[in-house]
Amino acid sequence: MSTTPLQGVDGTNSIIRPVTPTKTRPARSPTYSCGTLPKTVTVIVDERSQAVFEIPETHLVHLLNTTSPETVSIASRDTTQPAKPIRALYLRTTNLAAFTDFLHWTKTGHILPHATPTDTPWLVEHHARRYLDALHLGITLHSIPYQSLAITSLLDLGPYIPYPEDLVNPIFSSTAHFHSRDHPARQVIVAIIAAKTCGAGKRRVRHGPRDRNVERGDRIESGTFWKMYDAFVEERGPECGWPGCVEEVVR
Known part of the structure; x- marks a missing residue:
């Protein structure tokens, strides 16, 4: 990946191109023969809204190995009618918007419905x-394809993110229970930040929020991040460029 897109972020030699992740082939819904419908699983999302979805079983196969459906009472839209029991996977704390992106992926192979305009x-x-929400949901659902696409998409967007340091805490928090401390998402965010900060004329790593009480980013809390960053810079420095794909970063 060249450094030209990074110049576009800074406003000089600007080349504005929408970013559509293309580094890996997305995991699409399977193709079914005419008249054949996929076997689906009923999923209830968010304890407050109790939104009901039918998801092809193939996208939840790993979750079904560890989580069993349960009977949930869903309130009827007709207040004169009693609650209706439904047998479903119940994702009580899952963000509804994030699950909607997941549903879009099961139908199109893309997480977001539109390319990202890099001039905004x-x-x-x-x-x-x-x-990041997609990554977190992919971990919750034990969906390796969805996690992989979220990570690849984040790397594609990396040159245009002004301060990727803001993403460190949520990524390290989401991957805290991974069997290895070096989850691919951690390695990718380290590589993105190194590309922004390691080399002549580049800025330093920003430790805290840009504008206190305004920006969402918090002070980087993870000591593991610093160990990974230092090791990455020692190996790839003194000038860290943009990796062309996730495979160049993940070990």
Whole structure:
């Protein structure tokens, strides 16, 4: 990945191109023969809204190995009618918007419905946050394909994210229970930050919020991040460029 897109973020030699993740082939819904419908699983999302979805079983196969459906009473829209029991996987704390992105992926192979316009910093950051939500949901659902696409999409967006340091805490928190401390998402965010900060004329790693009580980013809390960052810079420095794909980063 060249450094030209990074210049576009800074406003010089600007080349504005919407970012559509293309580094890996997305995991699409399976193709079914004419007249054949996929076997689905009923999923209830968010304890407050209790939104009901039918998801092809193939996308939840690993979750079904560890989680069993339960009977849930769903309130009827007709207040004169009693609650209706439904047998479903119940994701009580899952963000409804994040699950809607997951549903979109099961149908299209893409997490977001639109490409990211790189000339709009706040929208770049918003899309980056949605990819983080996708990563977190992929971990919750034990979906390796969905996690992989979220990580690849984040790397594609990396050159345009003004301060990727804001993403360190949520990524390290989401991957805290991974069997290895070096979850691919951690390695990718380290590589993105190193590309922004390691080399002549580049800024230093920003430790805390840009504008206190305004920006969402918190002070980087993870000592593991610093160990990984130092090791990455020692190996790839003194000039860290943009990796062309996730495979160049993940070990």
